[in-house]
Amino acid sequence: MTIFSVQSTIFTRASVAILSSNGLNRFSFASSFSSSPLPKTKKRRFPIVSAVDIGGVTVARNDVVRDDDPTNNVPDSIFSKLGMQLHRRDKHPIGILKNAIYDYFDSNYAKQFEKFEDLSPIVTTKQNFDDVLVPADHVSRSLNDTYYVDSQTVLRCHTSAHQAELLREGHRRFLVTGDVYRRDSIDSTHYPVFHQMEGFCVFSPGDWNESGKDSTLYAAEDLKKCLEGLARHLFGGVEMRWVDTYFPFTEPSFELEIYFKEDWLEVLGCGVTEQRILKQSGLENNVAWAFGLGLERLAMVLFDIPDIRLFWSDDERFTSQFKKGELGVKFKPFSKYPPCYKDISFWISESFTENNFCEVVRGIAGDLVEEVKLIDSFTNKKGMTSHCYRIVFRSMERSLTDEEVNDLQSKVRDEVQRKLNVELR
Numbered sequence: 145m146t147i148f149s150v151q152s153t154i155f156t157r158a159s160v161a162i163l164s165s166n167g168l169n170r171f172s173f174a175s176s177f178s179s180s181p182l183p184k185t186k187k188r189r190f191p192i193v194s195a196v197d198i199g200g201v202t203v204a205r206n207d208v209v210r211d212d213d214p215t216n217n218v219p220d221s222i223f224s225k226l227g228m229q230l231h232r233r234d235k236h237p238i239g240i241l242k243n244a245i246y247d248y249f250d251s252n253y254a255k256q257f258e259k260f261e262d263l264s265p266i267v268t269t270k271q272n273f274d275d276v277l278v279p280a281d282h283v284s285r286s287l288n289d290t291y292y293v294d295s296q297t298v299l300r301c302h303t304s305a306h307q308a309e310l311l312r313e314g315h316r317r318f319l320v321t322g323d324v325y326r327r328d329s330i331d332s333t334h335y336p337v338f339h340q341m342e343g344f345c346v347f348s349p350g351d352w353n354e355s356g357k358d359s360t361l362y363a364a365e366d367l368k369k370c371l372e373g374l375a376r377h378l379f380g381g382v383e384m385r386w387v388d389t390y391f392p393f394t395e396p397s398f399e400l401e402i403y404f405k406e407d408w409l410e411v412l413g414c415g416v417t418e419q420r421i422l423k424q425s426g427l428e429n430n431v432a433w434a435f436g437l438g439l440e441r442l443a444m445v446l447f448d449i450p451d452i453r454l455f456w457s458d459d460e461r462f463t464s465q466f467k468k469g470e471l472g473v474k475f476k477p478f479s480k481y482p483p484c485y486k487d488i489s490f491w492i493s494e495s496f497t498e499n500n501f502c503e504v505v506r507g508i509a510g511d512l513v514e515e516v517k518l519i520d521s522f523t524n525k526k527g528m529t530s531h532c533y534r535i536v537f538r539s540m541e542r543s544l545t546d547e548e549v550n551d552l553q554s555k556v557r558d559e560v561q562r563k564l565n566v567e568l569r
């Protein structure tokens with residue numbers, strides 16, 4: 145697995161058991177389902193935004209960050225990201241990349257692909273999971289992995305959430321770009337909000353009959369040809385390989401990896417859409433392919449951006465380096481400020497999860513936290529388990545003072561104890 149893999153494809157079967165980039169088993173069925181949402185905090189580092197505008201529609205904070213619903217686990221830091229739509233900024237690396245992908249589809253498919261980039265990220269659990277056949281017990285449905293507004297409403301965790309509704313509305317070839325939300329660990333390639341682009345293409349019997357191929361093979365070959373062309377359009381002549389995988393919504397399913405800086409990097413998930421999804425929209429005589437790609441990971445490679453937090457920076461030294469239409473201009477880091485390391489050890493309780501811990505740290509330190517790493521874990525004779533985490537504080541814009549970091553760490557210690565039911569050591 146590459147360090148990027150978790151954020152693009154939590155839906156692979158393997159991700160239930162695999163070790164993530166920081167060596168921790170992120171997805172255990174048991175712990176995911178026993179975890180409860182965090183109690184809400186009163187003290188907040190973030191200015192509380194009372195409403196956001198999502199593509200012209202005003203959404204009030206109190207409808208999304210709710211103290212009155214036990215299922216709700218959306219913090220203010222996440223609410224403030226709704227409606228930011230980095231993918232719609234032509235001078236931002238995410239927007240520049242999106243436009244380059246649009247160019248590829250426009251020129252190779254004579255503008256047959258309709259584009260959607262303004263669909264609300266607040267969706268039903270039916271859209272996000274049921275419509276794309278995510279099993280009832282799949283880890284991605286847990287409160288540990290997904291932001292729930294209430295028991296039937298989530299912040300979409302992938303753009304696949306829109307496949308079924310667009311098919312029902314009669315669309316047959318489309319690209320959906322949007323912000324997606326996942327509770328996750330903290331390091332330079334993981335951020336709880338990132339951007340995906342979904343592609344979908346329906347074929348009719350006439351298309352494959354002429355080829356003499358079976359419909360599934362026809363779609364799979366067309367899909368691979370399309371995406372290999374896209375990878376060449378973005379990266380030039382690169383080495384690439386296909387890896388078989390599993391997604392609930394496709395069969396067969398594949399991941400595309402490209403060889404980059406001496407490593408295989410997974411860049412997208414895709415496959416031939418399950419017939420049940422097509423059937424729901426009256427398309428039982430058709431076949432389709434679909435893909436989902438993570439824009440941040442591609443942009444980090446194309447623009448040499450070393451830390452995913454930079455995408456959210458307003459610092460002119462970052463924003464002024466990118467121009468509309470200029471794909472792959474290499475980012476020149478303006479400075480690397482010194483990191484500050486702080487360790488914290490505690491006895492965990494049964495309901496403890498690393499995602500909950502990371503949410504507490506982010507809630508206090510925001511983008512001043514660069515990484516959270518488990519550096520020690522043991523169980524004593526009484527069966528109590530201790531975890532020691534190393535928190536790396538580092539601003540991308542300035543040097544942090546000792547006093548400031550000590551203050552953040554002391555708040556982390558208080559909050560962790562108060563909210564996570566752990567005993568500090």
Ligand code: DAH
Binds near residue numbers: 416437
């Ligand atoms: N939704 C998947 C994810 O976020 C990515 C994906 C895989 C999308 C296969 C697709 C697909 O449309 O066919 O992990």
